[in-house]
Amino acid sequence: MSTLLDVKNLWVKFPTRNGVVEAVRGISFSLGKERLGIVGESGSGKSMTGRAILRLIRPPGIIEADHISLHGQNLMDLSESKMRAVRGQKISMVMQDPKFSLNPVMTIGDQIIEAHRLHAKSSRSEARKKAIEMLEAVSIRDPERVMKAYPHEMSGGMGQRIMIAMMLIPNPEILIADEPTSALDVSVQGQVLSIMDKLVKDRGMGLIFISHDLNLVSQFCDRVLIMYAGRIVEVCEADKLHEAQHPYTRGLLGSLPRFDAPRARLDVLQRDPAWRDAPSVEART
Ligand SMILES: Nc1ncnc2c1ncn2[C@@H]1O[C@H](COP(=O)(O)OP(=O)(O)OP(=O)(O)O)[C@@H](O)[C@H]1O
Numbered sequence: 001m002s003t004l005l006d007v008k009n010l011w012v013k014f015p016t017r018n019g020v021v022e023a024v025r026g027i028s029f030s031l032g033k034e035r036l037g038i039v040g041e042s043g044s045g046k047s048m049t050g051r052a053i054l055r056l057i058r059p060p061g062i063i064e065a066d067h068i069s070l071h072g073q074n075l076m077d078l079s080e081s082k083m084r085a086v087r088g089q090k091i092s093m094v095m096q097d098p099k100f101s102l103n104p105v106m107t108i109g110d111q112i113i114e115a116h117r118l119h120a121k122s123s124r125s126e127a128r129k130k131a132i133e134m135l136e137a138v139s140i141r142d143p144e145r146v147m148k149a150y151p152h153e154m155s156g157g158m159g160q161r162i163m164i165a166m167m168l169i170p171n172p173e174i175l176i177a178d179e180p181t182s183a184l185d186v187s188v189q190g191q192v193l194s195i196m197d198k199l200v201k202d203r204g205m206g207l208i209f210i211s212h213d214l215n216l217v218s219q220f221c222d223r224v225l226i227m228y229a230g231r232i233v234e235v236c237e238a239d240k241l242h243e244a245q246h247p248y249t250r251g252l253l254g255s256l257p258r259f260d261a262p263r264a265r266l267d268v269l270q271r272d273p274a275w276r277d278a279p280s281v282e283a284r285t
Helices: 046-053 080-089 108-120 124-137 143-148 156-168 186-203 214-220 238-243 247-254 273-277
Strands: 003-016 019-032 035-039 062-064 067-070 091-094 174-178 206-211 223-228 231-237
Touching (some): 108 124, 156 186, 186 214, 206 214, 223 238, 223 247
Parallel strands (some): 174 206
Antiparallel strands (some): 003 019, 003 062
16 A cells, blocks of 8 residues: 555654643554554544644744655645645644634635635635535535535534535645544544545545544454554554553453443443553554
């Protein structure tokens, strides 16, 4: 599999009054044209990993890495203006709640048209046509009506599909989705995932799918990185997750409810302090 992105020895640190918080501690992984899941409990460093790839860590946060290479070009070396061109055009990110990402005082149509014109410098009528095509691609049935609506008029699932449509306008090679469906109810979650899946397959993109939901990731992704305390503790093919070896992964699996074998009590994950200090697993293909 050809490598789109290669990350080596990535750290994210936050200097605080009480010392430095190390949110990500020297992780290495690569991404090909695949669906790569990143799972782990709250605070394990999943979101910071996604944001660091796009250099979107707010000061005083610091990103350090031997490299974050996109087709061999080290993103760590780029100027901020060159990095802006990478964001959106080559790598896009979909966040958890679309309401925070969409502009509340602009219609959906104007936002998509603007995003398209920024990218392709096309005429307004061309951009409008493209916007409608994009909305149809994410299964929005009445795109003309949706174009005239404001973000607050959209349901969560609809808003998330619109965000995905916007992120895909420049045809990025990599999509980073940070808990993209966790605010949605289960049936809408399924629809959004299948749309994303189809787009990734049709366009041959690489997808980084960040989630705390091990079940979801194992069904939706090809490969899974399991993060604990800022490190990768294990990497698995998604369909072999049940064979995972690390006690943390086994603990996460054991604490999932199962319909086929219901138990009165779920296992409680017992953490071993040694997991924190074990070296990060290399997850490069
Ligand atoms: N501005 C900050 N200052 C200090 N520490 C921070 C800051 N931002 C994040 N962190 C720390 O970084 C760690 C990793 O955060 P991150 O958001 O990546 O976790 P996560 O695995 O995505 O969790 P969640 O599922 O809750 O989003 C956390 O322990 C958090 O406290």
